Amino acid sequence: MVLPNLSTKPVATLCLILVFGLGAFPGIAAAHAYPTREYPKAKSVLTEAPTKIAISFDDPVEASFARLQVLNDMNTDFVAAAPRVESDRLTLSAPLKRLSPGSYRVIWSVLAEDGHRTKGSYTFKIAGTN
């Protein structure tokens, strides 16, 4: 017989650390959503401007509580419409306005189905003369 031992699972441990760290009630923390894939990729240098941004997570995310920004160095947001969750329920995406060569910072925040919010940011570049 195999008894489940949550304390040996990194995800569950992380979840508990975050729950206690934020002072939230200690519930059963099952499924924080963390990114598994990003487009454009973090720290990538693109030769053509992407027309959309997409981040996939390891657990389903709620569209209505998702936030997504793509900021240039003047803090102008180039996300063209409210982000939506694709049919896989894991991928958050949004169309982008026309991006010029330069550096961009992606800032995201999502609510997983276990009610826990995760957030993060990363940068990418578009090569070219600017």
Ligand SMILES: [Cu+2]
């Ligand atoms: Cu969680």
